[in-house]
Amino acid sequence: MPDEPIIEIRQLTKTYRVYQKPEGLWASVRGLVRRRYREVRAVRGIDLTVEKGEFVAFLGPNGAGKTTTLKLLSGVISPTSGTARVMGYIPWKRENAYRRRFALVMGQKNQLWWDLPAQESFRLHRHIYGLDEAAFESARDELTELLGVRHLLQQPVRELSLGERMKMELIAALLHRPEVLFLDEPTIGLDVVAQHNIQEFLREYQRSRGITILLTSHYMKDVSALCQRLVIIASGGIHYDGSLSGIIDTFSKHKIVTLLFAEGSFPHAAERVLAPYGEVKEVQPPRIKLRVERTKVAETLSALLARYSLDDVSVEDLPLEDVIAQVFEHVDHQEEARVG
Amino acid sequence: MANLWRVYLRVFLTFAANSLVRDMSFRANFLIQCISSTSWAVMNLGFYLIIFVHVDEIGPQTGWGKYEFFVFLGTTWIVNSLVQTLFMPNMHEFSELIRTGNLDFALLKPIDTQFLISFQRIEWSSLANALLGVVVVAVGMHQLMTRPEHPLPLSAVTIALYLFYILCGVTILYSLMISLASTSIWLGRNQTLYDFWFYITNFSRYPMEMYRHGWGVVLWGFFTFVVPVLLVINIPARVLARPLYPDPSVAWPLAAFTLVATVGSLIVSRAIFCRAIGSYRSASS
Numbered sequence: 331m332p333d334e335p336i337i338e339i340r341q342l343t344k345t346y347r348v349y350q351k352p353e354g355l356w357a358s359v360r361g362l363v364r365r366r367y368r369e370v371r372a373v374r375g376i377d378l379t380v381e382k383g384e385f386v387a388f389l390g391p392n393g394a395g396k397t398t399t400l401k402l403l404s405g406v407i408s409p410t411s412g413t414a415r416v417m418g419y420i421p422w423k424r425e426n427a428y429r430r431r432f433a434l435v436m437g438q439k440n441q442l443w444w445d446l447p448a449q450e451s452f453r454l455h456r457h458i459y460g461l462d463e464a465a466f467e468s469a470r471d472e473l474t475e476l477l478g479v480r481h482l483l484q485q486p487v488r489e490l491s492l493g494e495r496m497k498m499e500l501i502a503a504l505l506h507r508p509e510v511l512f513l514d515e516p517t518i519g520l521d522v523v524a525q526h527n528i529q530e531f532l533r534e535y536q537r538s539r540g541i542t543i544l545l546t547s548h549y550m551k552d553v554s555a556l557c558q559r560l561v562i563i564a565s566g567g568i569h570y571d572g573s574l575s576g577i578i579d580t581f582s583k584h585k586i587v588t589l590l591f592a593e594g595s596f597p598h599a600a601e602r603v604l605a606p607y608g609e610v611k612e613v614q615p616p617r618i619k620l621r622v623e624r625t626k627v628a629e630t631l632s633a634l635l636a637r638y639s640l641d642d643v644s645v646e647d648l649p650l651e652d653v654i655a656q657v658f659e660h661v662d663h664q665e666e667a668r669v670g
Numbered sequence: 671m672a673n674l675w676r677v678y679l680r681v682f683l684t685f686a687a688n689s690l691v692r693d694m695s696f697r698a699n700f701l702i703q704c705i706s707s708t709s710w711a712v713m714n715l716g717f718y719l720i721i722f723v724h725v726d727e728i729g730p731q732t733g734w735g736k737y738e739f740f741v742f743l744g745t746t747w748i749v750n751s752l753v754q755t756l757f758m759p760n761m762h763e764f765s766e767l768i769r770t771g772n773l774d775f776a777l778l779k780p781i782d783t784q785f786l787i788s789f790q791r792i793e794w795s796s797l798a799n800a801l802l803g804v805v806v807v808a809v810g811m812h813q814l815m816t817r818p819e820h821p822l823p824l825s826a827v828t829i830a831l832y833l834f835y836i837l838c839g840v841t842i843l844y845s846l847m848i849s850l851a852s853t854s855i856w857l858g859r860n861q862t863l864y865d866f867w868f869y870i871t872n873f874s875r876y877p878m879e880m881y882r883h884g885w886g887v888v889l890w891g892f893f894t895f896v897v898p899v900l901l902v903i904n905i906p907a908r909v910l911a912r913p914l915y916p917d918p919s920v921a922w923p924l925a926a927f928t929l930v931a932t933v934g935s936l937i938v939s940r941a942i943f944c945r946a947i948g949s950y951r952s953a954s955s
Binding site: 404405407426434454460 | 681685688691692695772774777778779781951
């Protein structure tokens with residue numbers, strides 16, 4: 331019998347009722363008596379299946395429902411309708427057996443005691459999760475070693491940098507060796523080096539332990555560095571679910587062709603002359619970037635090579651950011667069409 | 671089962687130790703808090719000493735003379751200080767956790783959420799008043815036990831009962847507090863917690879004989895049977911100081927009822943807490 335999927339979500343929906351605060355004093359007074367509410371459908375009937383050992387990224391604009399989905403899966407909030415099972419548990423029942431086996435890390439919130447060294451918070455976790463001393467110490471030592479923060483264990487959390495604090499948060503979440511890890515924007519606000527460190531760590535840790543990770547992020551770097559599978563959420567629904575390369579095939583109809591002209595052969599009025607071959611994106615003699623329809627790349631290239639003397643040619647996919655932005659725009663248009 | 675108890679005890683002790691470490695790292699703040707709360711208590715005592723210059727007892731034929739009242743006052747301090755040490759900062763924090771969405775973390779832990787949010791912080795500096803309370807109770811009791819007429823007897827059983835009813839009092843106040851704090855989940859914000867707390871507990875600070883006449887009886891009924899704050903200090907203080915009223919025929923049923931009220935408050939507050947947590951909606955990421 332094949333293994334059950336580790337996460338199974340069916341028609342999961344979460345609707346919030348939000349108080350609409352009217353403008354002006356008189357309207358506010360009236361609002362005391364009769365309140366107007368608006369229904370916000372944060373998550374609209376999501377279906378998703380995740381197998382053990384997958385590293386899945388949730389990508390989407392602000393307010394798309396990514397965080398809400400993670401909160402539902404962690405049992406922090408209950409859904410309006412639909413079902414979800416993680417390792418066979420219904421998350422919002424908040425069973426201790428379930429809570430021992432997963433962790434949630436939120437980049438925007440911290441759970442460590444602010445005025446105490448991280449070590450003290452770790453010790454508290456040890457008791458809450460009922461870990462024995464040996465297991466606790468080996469997990470702590472391994473994690474602090476991997477993240478290079480061993481020397482900071484004694485320092486009060488408030489005196490750590492944002493990056494160091496995030497690493498401590500990760501350690502706190504992993505001490506009990508969760509099998510499923512939910513990461514909500516773990517690299518938000520971090521500098522490039524810290525981001526990179528955390529990505530490296532997550533990749534290594536996920537690979538060696540074979541745990542299942544769901545990650546939300548705004549940073550394409552996180553996603554392209556870590557995840558084999560990408561789920562695009564916008565307006566509370568899933569708009570793409572597949573591999574990273576697949577998204578480019580599906581949504582990107584263009585490629586970027588960079589031409590490096592040989593000395594003396596750079597065309598005059600390059601923008602006008604090259605326009606028939608594709609959209610000129612950038613002119614930096616002797617280099618020119620063109621946006622060419624995917625299906626016409628071969629044909630365009632042979633025409634260009636026949637006509638100009640070129641030192642180098644490269645063909646690349648559109649940057650992932652651009653592709654995703656296109657997808658989001660696409661979703662927005664669909665929404666407008668539906669509402670309108 | 672024994673293992674479970676050990677987990678909770680360990681977590682509690684870790685909370686206590688962490689809080690102490692934290693308090694100690696802000697030494698000046700710690701000392702100022704101790705001094706300000708004890709000086710408030712001493713002024714309070716001075717105020718009652720002035721009253722007893724004018725009268726011999728609070729209310730005629732109640733038996734609440736100066737030293738009986740010392741016992742009552744000391745008990746008030748002990749109970750309030752225990753509540754402030756253990757629960758006040760936590761309940762305030764609970765409201766904040768709800769408003770900021772940080773309750774998320776408490777809900778993730780494989781341990782009872784109510785336990786976790788009730789004991790997270792212990793404000794050691796508030797314990798100073800309890801020590802002062804013990805001194806005042808001891809002085810009062812010494813005077814009562816050595817008075818020439820009807821010296822008051824004191825047995826180990828009495829002391830045990832006294833401690834037990836203090837525990838009941840603290841439990842009742844805790845239940846009330848967590849019920850109030852839980853409402854923040856529906857209100858989004860509950861800054862009136864402290865105010866409301868003060869209004870209600872104000873009624874617990876005086877002997878219940880105050881409410882013996884006229885419409886006071888209505889208050890007595892309400893704060894005994896509906897919101898049982900009147901039992902919190904009155905019952906333990908009575909066990910020790912034994913004023914005249916109520917006579918034994920009423921005293922024992924009242925003591926028994928206190929047990930019911932304690933268990934009842936805990937059950938009701940637990941139900942309110944669970945409902946509140948069920949409708950928690952977290953805050954924006």
